[in-house]
Amino acid sequence: MSTVAASIKYNDKVVDFPLANQEENAIADEVLHENLARPTTERTKRLKARCRWKHAAAGEFVDAEVRAGIERMRFITEAHKASAGQPEVIRRALGLANILNKSTLVLQQDEFIIGYHAEDPEMFPLYPELAYMAVQDYLMSDYSPQPKEEAAEINEYWKKYSMQAKGERYFTQEELLQMYQVSTMEAPGFATGYNSISPPYETVLQDGLLKRIEMAHEKIEHAKREMQKIPWDATTGLDWIAKIDVWKAMIIADEAVINWARRHARLAKIVAENFETNPARKEELLEIAEISHRVPAEPCKGLKDAFQAKWYTYLICHAIDRYASGYAQKEDEMLEPYYNISVKEKSFQPMTHTDVVEMVEMERLKISEHGAGKSRAYREIFPGSNDLFILTIGGTKPGYVDACSDMTDAILEGARNIRTTEPSIVFRWHPVGREKTKRLVFECIRDGLGYPSIKHDVIGTEQLKYYSQFSKNNNGATDDEAHYWGLVLCMSPGVCGRRKTHKTRSEGGGSIFPAKMMEIVLADGFDWSYSGMQLGPHTGDPTTFKTFEQLWEAFRSQYAYATSKVIRAKDIMRYYESKFLQMPFVSSIDDGCMELGIDSMELSEQPNGWHNPITTVVAANSLVAIKKLIYDEKKYTMAQLVTALRANWHGYEDMRQDFLNAPKWGNDDEYADTIIKKFYEDIIGGEMAKITNYSGGPVLPVGQAVGLYMEIGSRTGPTPDGRFGGDAGDDGGISPYMGTDKKGPTAVLKSVSKVQKNQKANLLNQRLSVPIMRSVHGFTIWKSYMDAWEKLNIDHVQFNCVSTAEMKAAQKEPEKHQDLIVRVSGFSARFVDIPTYGQNTIIARNEQAFGADDLEYLNTQL
């Protein structure tokens, strides 16, 4: 039997919570989610059943068959050797062309959207030109590319040319050791190869690559004419040399992409005409062939074209030319014109709304099969998923007009029906957003997917306007362009569209870990618990601190040190990316790069300076406890605290209880919240804003914890919030620590809303009551919660809606709970693919029910 929420007295009446779907009364809590998957067609049911997930956990792939392919590393190496002496940007284009011209094509049964990034659907590519240590890790693992000797030789070849070799030159050995262990700061991109991008898909869909090639040819002709002018002027004339090379590289790259897509077309046609025995599938394969011959070479004419062109572009930008995490796009607005052509007008590729939902499900399954050859660190921090894949929907168009459409609804319906962990979705919440769409958002969350996460539409739009003022060429996002944004990964908004999109991770996402900094502040910057080395600057013996302010300033010094180093590493990487890791294909589809003849790694029009302090609340709660118990009440001395922490609280349990029971974030507690608000605004945001990054803008916090809250916790000793050494950190940029938010959901909102300055991109995780969410009042209560959240000017929230009973049942019998999905932090994961401890951290989060006081505050009308 399903659990039904207890009745409550509210507004002078008794409110009952019968389930919205009475049939669920017969379904036990323990198996609810195994009853919620409803693929729209038999085809998507089959595709899901044979999906080759590439979930990783604890740095390992859950499916033992998954491994690295060798083709990409072989072909890019071959091209690099053959192109010695040519301009670097041309070499990059020739590298891409060699991969695309020679790679094995994959065409699978039942799929309509085709294309893969490795030679086998069980495989993923590697990137030796980025980080040789990351490839070395694969060579030493069970997932090594074969033949291993060839792979090792390739990796050895790239060592001296790699981004890693270039970046390392500008750091001392001590600095590298501090960064590489990922405990106070994330390792640099040049050591991991991790990246993110928002491809300018719109030009591919709207123009087609043949048009882009034509544009590049015109640019070259124009440049040549300029160079031929008499009298010659070297001060301007020599600028054309680099630009001509960039445009030439664009042409090489685009021609290769067209050729690659048309190879797929020929393959589909050959299979249809020679091997396929099912007439319906034969007809479909011929249609697939026709589509891949047309796109991405030509503009898309209908919705099927758009899905396919988008997929090819995605593969190039995120997996073949270079690895980049994410699935950044404003998908509903991008596809809406093609939806209208195919579904409403039925003038090309006619289909029904249900057909579109099936397309969405097929796209989701392509992403679910997509594997990333990312480094061990990143395989550790997204447990239970393939990678971070997030698309954006909803929000507003210029003038704050609702941007939701039937395409938005199809994306949500497909996600709800097929139940895959990826791609995740973010919904931009605005009061004008239509209720029909918000109800679908609710249904996805209620059904336990953990997505869409919600971002505040106005805050995001205004942030892009703010960043545009720092544009290096005075061409940042216009007010209208600022409305067309999507998340780059979990949390940071970036422009979508034809130009000014986020191209590389030099901006965005660099992580800094305050919990670990809190630990080393209490040891003069020394890391006694994990690495046994000096991890930060000497900030003094804490037992000599006479005032809380001295501790505060010591923390500030550690934070400023780590943050500056992380951003410096990003910018040094960006410097070398623009010279040795150019992206001619991405440049070719960006209007700014095409217009200016500047590679996408170099050009910066719209800054995006979000970086990632996480485990902030462990540090903040620790400061609160220290201030209260040591400096205000003087119940303990700092020396006693340091001694207890070195003993991991063993022998000091009463003392630990005092520190554990000190005021905690998320309870609308004035004492705690006053300190923590100042901590966020003065140090976390304030110190970051002093930095100027590659694009000339300030750095701002975007707390997006992902699985790092566990990983950093495991590298962090005991902390003064009462936490034991190794325990997880807090699971969001601004989420209360698990189990410590005891005053209900509205108290959490009130605490979070107090932080308003220089901050607004912090992840808030909330776990909601399943019986209430699935009741007849579920939508009304959740909607009133969301309306209050919006009015409180909070930037983000995401939800878990999964019962403890079901999670515990899945721990016992994982094979029976393959469809149980949970929200970890910034991404959703298959619960059974998460390590047991990670599962426990989700179970340990307080399940927020809604009492009469909450409903009154939310002004819920029942």
Add this chain to the structure above:
Amino acid sequence: MSATSNGNMMHEEPGTKKPCQSCKWQIADPTNPLRGQCTVNRNAMGGVWKRWVTDVNRMTCGKHEVGKLSFREHV
């Protein structure tokens, strides 16, 4: 907590027959594969309190146990 005179604790021992590399509780460093992490220390909730292993071929300790850690035993 890294190198110590106590032989039961993790320490450097050139030529050891029980290097961290072959130990069940050792997993690869997140960035540099020549270094590692020791995961033998566990908390009540199942959390792992890791230690950095500076050289997986030359470090050892009294808790050495040949094998490979399941992802379920990790964080």
